[in-house]
Amino acid sequence: MTFDEQTATNLLGARPVQEIARARSRSLLLGVVGLVFCGIGLAVKGQTFWQSYLIAFYFWNGLTIGSMAVLMVHHLSGGGWGMVARRIWEAATRTLPLNAVLFLPIWMARTTLYPWMRPGATSDPVIAAKTLYLNVPFFTLRAVAYFAIWGTIIYFLNKWSREQDENPPMLPGPQDRRFRLLSGPCLVVYVLTITFMSVDWVMSLDPHWYSTIYGIITLGGQGLSALAFTILVLSFLAKFPPMSEVLGADQIHDLAKLMFAFVMLWAYFQVSQLIIVWSGNLPEEIPFYLERLQGIWAPISIVVLLCEFVLPFLLLLSRSLKRNPQRVKWVALLLLVARAIDVTWMIAPAPDFHRTGSTLSWVDFAVLIGMGGIWLTYFWSNLAGRALVPAKDPYFKEALAHGGH
DSSP, rough: OOOOHHHHHHHHOOOOOHHHHHHHHHHHHHHHHHHHHHHHHHHHHHHHHHHHHHHHHHHHHHHHHHHHHHHHHHHHHHGGGGGGGHHHHHHHTHHHHHHHHHHHHHHHHHHHOEEEEEHHHSHHHHHHHTTTTTTTTHHHHHHHHHHHHHHHHHHHHHHHHHHHSSOOOHHHHHHHHHHHHHHHHHHHHHHHHHHHHHHTTTEEEEEEEEOTTTHHHHHHHHHHHHHHHHHHHHHTTTSSTHHHHHOOOOHHHHHHHHHHHHHHHHHHHHHHHHHHHHHHTTTTTTTTHHHSSSTTTHHHHHHHHIIIIHHHHHHTOOOOTTTOOOHHHHHHHHHHHHHHHHHHHHTTTTTTTTTTTOOOOOOHHHHHHHHHHHHHHOOOOOHTTTTOOOTSSHHHHHHHHHOOO
């Protein structure tokens, strides 16, 4: 493809409007059906519903924040590998306002979810020793701070990206460097906020348990979810202009290799935590694994291991598979489903939920699907609202050459 200003303008205007509209309609239908069952679950299941709600929120919010992290890594590295996926990440990050609204029910149901928030909880000496951090006002303030920090980062990354489309093609310079100048320090901020967020929203479900690597495990899971979701969306868009004109085998290969790296990174973090807990054998640490290695959670632990590491690891060793979007999408789908199971495995067996050894509830699936349908509807709307490729980015021509165009 000969790249000039007219080509950039044509690429900016091309988008599969009808196909994205159909995907949005199907997502909305899925969300509405799921929400109907959510209402039934809330009426008949009570506490179980709020546990399921937290699981679904943590998964879908992880897609949003994971996309923000991968987007910043792309800007910081400056490579052509992520140029075709950039607008997918930006569209996913702009679902943050929806996530903020979806967090409100968790805050309102806080005493149902978090034992340390209930009256008389400080009679437990362990909880009493942590009240400087685990208290409702500080919990609320931190949650507001997380969304404010993420929202600020997302606002500027999307604002500057939109300005690229509206102005003449950029040359490498200060306007281009501002993406990297923001992304570098903000990746550090991302790691810090995710660490504290995972402690607040999930680890504190059992205030007696702690892990110093828990936040890093969450970080790895979010990155893996974001990359798997990106490959799924790209495999759909690859059939239509402009993505069919710009997406090359090298680019999908790079994204699949990065997903492969996150598979191994997630496994490394999980094994590291297990070794530390196993070797320490401390009474405040081992219950986490004891609760998840009995009853229904024992086979689910094996499913998580197989579907989030063993099978993807073996399949992604194939170079030809990683270069074919219509084949690698099945590995991405497997990983995304495995991530949902993994999040359920992390949250549902919490001691206060009284679900150790019990079966999974149908409400878990209903809330995950219902919230996912609404999230995907918002995502497809965001994606349709802007050009699918950043054709006026100063490095877009280089990215096309990298993809073989």
